[in-house]
Amino acid sequence: MNTKNQHLSYWETQSFLSYDVIIIGAGISGLSTAISLAEKSPSFSILVLEKSLFPSGASTKNAGFACFGSLSELLADIDLMGSENCLQLVKQRWNGLQKLRSRFTDNQLGYEALGGYELVKFSQPNYLARMDEVNALLRPVFIDSVFKDVSIQLMEKGFNTDVFESLIFNPFEGQIDTGKTIDSLWQMASKLGVKILTGANVHSVREGQVIVNFQGKMTHFEASMVVLTTNAFTKQLVPAIELEPGRGQVLITHPIENLKCKGTFHVDEGYFYFRNVGNRLLLGGGRNLDIKGEQTTAFGINPKIEEHLRQMLKNDLLPGVDFEIERQWSGIMAFGNEKKPILEWSDSRTLLAVRLGGMGMAIGSELGELASDLVLDKLEKN
Numbered sequence: 001m002n003t004k005n006q007h008l009s010y011w012e013t014q015s016f017l018s019y020d021v022i023i024i025g026a027g028i029s030g031l032s033t034a035i036s037l038a039e040k041s042p043s044f045s046i047l048v049l050e051k052s053l054f055p056s057g058a059s060t061k062n063a064g065f066a067c068f069g070s071l072s073e074l075l076a077d078i079d080l081m082g083s084e085n086c087l088q089l090v091k092q093r094w095n096g097l098q099k100l101r102s103r104f105t106d107n108q109l110g111y112e113a114l115g116g117y118e119l120v121k122f123s124q125p126n127y128l129a130r131m132d133e134v135n136a137l138l139r140p141v142f143i144d145s146v147f148k149d150v151s152i153q154l155m156e157k158g159f160n161t162d163v164f165e166s167l168i169f170n171p172f173e174g175q176i177d178t179g180k181t182i183d184s185l186w187q188m189a190s191k192l193g194v195k196i197l198t199g200a201n202v203h204s205v206r207e208g209q210v211i212v213n214f215q216g217k218m219t220h221f222e223a224s225m226v227v228l229t230t231n232a233f234t235k236q237l238v239p240a241i242e243l244e245p246g247r248g249q250v251l252i253t254h255p256i257e258n259l260k261c262k263g264t265f266h267v268d269e270g271y272f273y274f275r276n277v278g279n280r281l282l283l284g285g286g287r288n289l290d291i292k293g294e295q296t297t298a299f300g301i302n303p304k305i306e307e308h309l310r311q312m313l314k315n316d317l318l319p320g321v322d323f324e325i326e327r328q329w330s331g332i333m334a335f336g337n338e339k340k341p342i343l344e345w346s347d348s349r350t351l352l353a354v355r356l357g358g359m360g361m362a363i364g365s366e367l368g369e370l371a372s373d374l375v376l377d378k379l380e381k382n
């Protein structure tokens with residue numbers, strides 16, 4: 001007698017255990033992969049397994065920048081990986097954003113086209129000197145210049161002009177409501193017939209066999225193909241994978257009367273980021289203050305970073321303004337030696353679509369599209 005799943009009834013084993021594709025993780029990558037697959041193969045049975053009550057990785061904890069890199073970040077990327085690789089990465093992020101926006105109305109994503117900015121300190125290099133180089137590199141994608149010098153607006157936006165020397169504007173950047181976005185992806189996947197089970201903590205995956213630990217009971221699922229979109233948590237299932245978790249910390253103020261800055265803002269090569277959420281200010285980042293300490297999959301607040309964020313709000317971003325912090329939280333990202341996501345097979349039936357870095361809300365829909373193509377291609381060849 002087969003000893004697997006002996007705690008289930010005959011009926012349950014017939015209806016709930018076997019699928020064409022199982023996707024693990026219901027963040028933006030998992031839900032986008034499910035949608036792309038269901039769009040291309042409507043007759044497929046697709047199951048998404050999510051360990052939390054609702055998606056609780058980075059996709060619901062992030063800052064909601066619909067972005068593809070600030071000037072200083074792209075310059076650092078050009079110097080690290082070369083112009084062509086940097087351009088390819090920007091294209092992937094931009095394609096991902098376009099794909100996401102093509103699936104939903106702005107209202108369904110909470111999308112606002114307020115533009116993005118980079119604040120440059122007196123103590124930092126003169127990034128503006130290389131602005132034309134980056135604009136020329138990106139012109140084939142955006143047609144127009146992406147970055148413009150708007151330092152003249154520093155004062156009117158209320159920033160400390162003893163700290164910041166220049167302000168660079170990017171009209172192609174926007175902002176999304178990250179909760180609405182994941183909820184919309186979830187609803188779309190469900191409408192397309194994708195089944196989503198939450199509280200399903202995947203214990204192991206091998207050659208189409210997926211074992212889920214639910215309240216201490218092991219249940220065996222099987223699928224022709226499995227896609228892992230567990231991002232920062234992937235090492236628990238594939239220990240040899242080349243990625244490190246990176247915790248990100250965020251806080252948000254109560255509403256501020258006459259908040260002067262609207263849009264998304266990057267500081268220190270993207271290590272700090274802030275934006276308006278209505279008339280609240282959200283500020284996050286600071287991983288660079290304790291890189292080792294933040295290489296963790298444990299959610300939590302690092303007091304040193306928290307203090308830095310609070311001081312930054314008080315002294316640099318909202319000087320002379322009365323404000324209170326309403327709440328703070330953390331989320332876990334995944335980084336590696338390269339900035340490109342990992343999209344590769346870990347065995348003949350398991351595809352990894354992970355390591356989305358700090359701009360995964362942008363790249364996630366594109367990664368889902370590419371993952372769905374690889375799965376369909378492999379199924380066709382089998």
Ligand SMILES: Cc1cc2nc3c(=O)[nH]c(=O)nc-3n(C[C@H](O)[C@H](O)[C@H](O)COP(=O)(O)OP(=O)(O)OC[C@H]3O[C@@H](n4cnc5c(N)ncnc54)[C@H](O)[C@@H]3O)c2cc1C
Pocket residue numbers: 024025026027028029030049050051052054055056057058059060061062063064065066067200201202203229230231232233234236237247248249250284330331332333334354355356357358359360361362363364
């Ligand atoms: C503080 C912060 C700010 C950020 N700001 C931005 C931003 O402004 N713009 C931007 O583009 N990106 C931003 N990012 C990055 C972005 O959020 C991520 O790159 C993206 O959400 C990754 O999506 P994902 O679906 O790959 O992973 P996740 O959203 O982490 O989803 C993985 C899912 O897998 C589930 N899971 C894990 N292990 C298992 C298991 N064993 N069994 C079942 N389920 C499992 C998890 O519960 C989780 O729901 C930010 C991230 C953080 C943390």
